[in-house]
Amino acid sequence: MRVIFMGTPDFAVPSLEALLTKHEVVLVVTQPDKPKGRGKKMVPTPVKACALEHGIPVLQPEKVKEPEFVEQLRSYEPDLIAVTAFGQILSEPILEMPKYGCINVHGSLLPKYRGAAPMQWSIIDGEKVTGITTMYMAKGLDSGDMLLKAEVEITDEDTFATIHDKMAVTGANLLLDTLDQLEAGTLERIPQDHDAATYAPMITxxxxxxxxxxxxxxxxxxxxxxxxxxxxxxxxxxxxxxxxxxxxxxxxxxxxxxxxxxxxxxxxxxxxxxxxxxxxxxxxxxxxxxxxxxxxxxxxxxxxxxxxx
Incomplete structure (x- = not known):
């Protein structure tokens, strides 16, 4: 499939690398470079660094909803847009653009822990199990139909660092499984129980x-x-x-x-x-x-x- 990948931090890199083993990634979209360190040198996002290593074109819009950017995306004719920890909300024209829609890799077992920091809050709240959900993206916050899930145990020794790394790999594998089932026509959409939703707000x-x-x-x-x-x-x-x-x-x-x-x-x-x-x-x-x-x-x-x- 012709895939546009949207992602930004280290957590998203395994998802991009997994896609490259089976699909044609025609474009990577990531957040703008940020100044880092004492010298305030501009540093690329981890996803951008990975994309450049593989010779994939990269776009870094300040706002993905800008009409000019939407048309730029459309010119790549994606079959699917895959999103892992991108950091911006996608507009309706983008959500409706690809033939197979937009699929997100989310770091919780939805509908629990919708929002920006599901991995941190699952540990803070004392959960013993977390996981990854792949889902179709919709207008609401992490409210789209669920596709596949994979559980990840939280041990007493786990920290955000260790869970982050386990979940990044689990998410990459689940994304590939999701696209395999999508191509095979066996993927089921499961609506979320919105009454059971909990939220994982941004960490400050x-x-x-x-x-x-x-x-x-x-x-x-x-x-x-x-x-x-x-x-x-x-x-x-x-x-x-x-x-x-x-x-x-x-x-x-x-x-x-x-x-x-x-x-x-x-x-x-x-x-x-x-x-x-x-x-x-x-x-x-x-x-x-x-x-x-x-x-x-x-x-x-x-x-x-x-x-x-």
């Missing part, structure tokens, strides 16, 4: 601000779901301290306030939470490197009795 910096009055497992899940970016954090003596690891501690501190550092031990420091204490095992101070807390404590003094904000 404030999402990561730890509320120490919550229970320990909820805080651990928040840390895992935002590891490595943007990272959960707390405020220690008016400075941001990012937290990447925590385990349940058996230290008893019933009289301490939530957020209070109740002990500093060899492996880290212990913080009082809503239902007990957590040992903080991995941190990053402002301007410093991410490191295990025992290494951090060798160069920085943490004081018992300080209240983390």
């Amino acid at each position: 910096k404030e999402t990561g601000h730890i509320d120490w009055s919550k229970n320990r497992q909820d805080i651990i899940n928040l840390i895992r779901g935002l590891n490595p970016v943007p990272a959960a954090y707390t405020i220690y003596e008016e400075e941001v301290l990012k937290i990447f690891g925590a385990v349940i501690s058996d230290v008893q501190a019933d009289d301490a306030a939530n957020g209070e550092i109740v002990a500093v031990v060899k492996k880290g420091f212990v913080v009082k939470c809503g239902d007990g204490c957590l040992l903080i095992t991995e941190v990053q101070a402002r301007g410093g490197k991410r490191m295990m807390t025992d290494a951090y404590l060798r160069g920085h003094a943490m004081k018992e009795g300080i209240l983390l904000q």
Whole structure:
């Protein structure tokens, strides 16, 4: 099939590479390059870098709904548009353009976790299973008919980083299976139960601000779901301290306030939470490197009795 692929981040690269094994990818559409680092050098998106490696034409519109861009797309005569983590909403003229429609690779088991950050929120919410859904794109937010699903287990050790990588590969494989069934005429459209829909809103910096009055497992899940970016954090003596690891501690501190550092031990420091204490095992101070807390404590003094904000 003649396919236009739309995608932007690392998560979308396996989908593009999978398509190239079986289909004619005539065009890649991705977000504009962004300045990065101290020198503010313009850096291509991961999908653009992959497309250029394979000699595929790339377009980077500021807004895909602009009529001139829609006509540019039409000139490629796609049979299908495949979308994985593109980052813009497609207009009706684009949705109606290809013979076989527009198929999206979404990072959840729909109708749960519609929206921008399904992988992070599934971990933050303590889910044990997530997955990929391929779906026909419609005007609403992730509301189109479902096609195929594949489950991915979330272990206690998984973080956003590990789930992201597992899901990217699962999504690529499911996209190929979806197109195989589409060509064979065996693909079924399954309408979503909109009453069962839940939402995964965009992650902001404030999402990561730890509320120490919550229970320990909820805080651990928040840390895992935002590891490595943007990272959960707390405020220690008016400075941001990012937290990447925590385990349940058996230290008893019933009289301490939530957020209070109740002990500093060899492996880290212990913080009082809503239902007990957590040992903080991995941190990053402002301007410093991410490191295990025992290494951090060798160069920085943490004081018992300080209240983390």
